[in-house]
Amino acid sequence: MSRSLVEVCDLKMHFPIKAGLLRKTVGHVKAVDGVSFVVREGETLGLVGESGCGKSTITRALLRVYEPTGGHMLYHGDTDNPADLATMDEETLTPYRRHIRLVFQDPQSSLNPRLPVVDIIGEVLAVNNIATGSELRDRVADLMQRVGLRPEMMHRYPHAFSGGERQRIGIARALAPEPKLLIADEAVSALDVSVQAQTINLLMDLQEEFGLTYLFVSHDLSVVQHICDRIAVMYVGNIVEIAPTDGLFESPRHPYTEALLSAAPIPDPTLRGKSSRIRLPGEVADPASPPSGCPFHPRCRFATDICKTDKPALRSVTEDGHEVACHHADDLTLANAFDGLVSSQHDQPMETA
């Protein structure tokens, strides 16, 4: 097993809710409420969950856009002694900023429309004193080539590029300072299917070429299954299950994971109505007033009294690192992602093309 690059321990990110004339704090939105996980060097860790579950908050805490309310984020860079990004002050943090970079969701709004591509990608090189002048332009040209853009286009502005190309610019910008960890926050969600496939392939190629580590945030399970080595499932500020991809899809251990897997639409009309889809009652809980005990218990069909009072901790259930936060994980038989997926033979029409 490769060594860990980032260790997140008991990370908490609470946002105060202000109300009234004096802006008194009347409560907290517990966007992330005690999350622990490890990102190993060279792997792709997926972070999935529904909107409001805190997955984007985790990425912003890792980038220190937010100052975490509690917990630690140990970064194991080149040196042997890990640095805690959670408590570091702005000045000591600066050299670490080039190690963790982000690819944004929306390539439209994350690129400055008034900067040419050479400045968009090159700015980070100049600011970090990595390169200037003609050396900078050479590096930008090289980066553009790596992500499949024509370097001649470097003096054009973002509007001259299509959605997929803009996302490539975003990826090139993230790669510019040679980061260790690349965070992709819904990086392919806004793209069309054909462009999405190209971008996913590109991300996988780049990972191999540069030995990158990815934290891949998405709500799309089919994309996550495709690209990730391990997956963490989040629900209302907590990780409820974390496991190797195949283990998670083959034998989910948390009822929420089971429901999430069964909700994904299957692109095959012959299977319509055949999969035993689990319908979750109610709505995702409000992170400002999360339910007592297990955050999932009001929607869980297996909930018992203990679930209403005691919050289950994440614990190991197999030797290959399958962890789950559920009191009843050992007693449940849950449907996996492939139940009812025994499709007809002519399923994949592209196989021959």
Next chain:
Amino acid sequence: MSEPRNLIEVEDLRTHFFTDEGIVKAVDGVAFTIPTGKTVCVVGESGSGKSMTGRSILNMIPYPGRILEGAVQWRPNGAEPTDLLSLDPKGKAIRAIRGNDIALISQEPMAALSPVHTIGNQMVETIRLHLGIGKVEARQRAAAMLAKVGIPKPELRLDSYAFQLSGGMRQRVCIALAVACEPKLLIADEPTTALDVTTQANILDLFQELKNDLGVSILFITHDLGVVAEIADEVVVMYLGQVVEQGPVEQIFHDPLHPYTRALLGSVPRVARGRAKRLNTIRGMVPSPFDRPQGCLFHPRCDRFEAGLCDQSVPPLERYGDARTARCFKAGGAG
């Protein structure tokens, strides 16, 4: 078996946008039918003209767009057809049909609902306008509709504002608003795209229920082939403003005739055992609307491209069997 009647017949529709940079042929000769009580899915990538096709049916094209040609034959209950495009887009006749017989559900429910009126206010207004009933009765009807789309405590919710509801709830309100006047046709433009998967699954169920219970026809516009597989009876695949293939959903998925449909299906990542390491892609990208290729619009990205044929002449939309059409010179040998 009775002959399935068509509720809507779209004939040779052309909707172009006259912008400063040039003419965008958003919809360029589109024809399809919506049978009564069926769900027709229009699929395509961004820029394929799928949304504008939906808007054209309602004769609601924003400036600088114009419907140049074509007809939308509207035949409720097998009556004499009315061409919706021949009606004055601001006239009484079309306004009686919009919202009443044909309802639109948009992608972003927050933008579709008024932020300064309660849910109840908006619903009562719509219901009274179209059905001409009293306030009290309209409110009861609104509550009943909210209950129908699965909103708990509907009476209470009538007094909520849109921002007090979650995304899934808002979309349910929009659907309740759309079906409140018992329309015969629902045009749903990417209604689940902004929603989470578990919510999306519930909303798709709701559409199926509405179709089965109320017998409405649905024109479902989406880019998500997974959703299409869940909900469609008929599929219309669009590329750059043209229909490239159409047919029953199972045939489209299992035996696509057009190379674009094939490629699109191949590039969808799917949850499966023994996943392939690389996804199949369509090379290149959707061309700019100002720079449409000669001949077949798809030829620069096509695997079956034949020089001298595909880049010279435009393939006609040809029939294959009883129910299918495709626009490709090479479709015959694809099976």
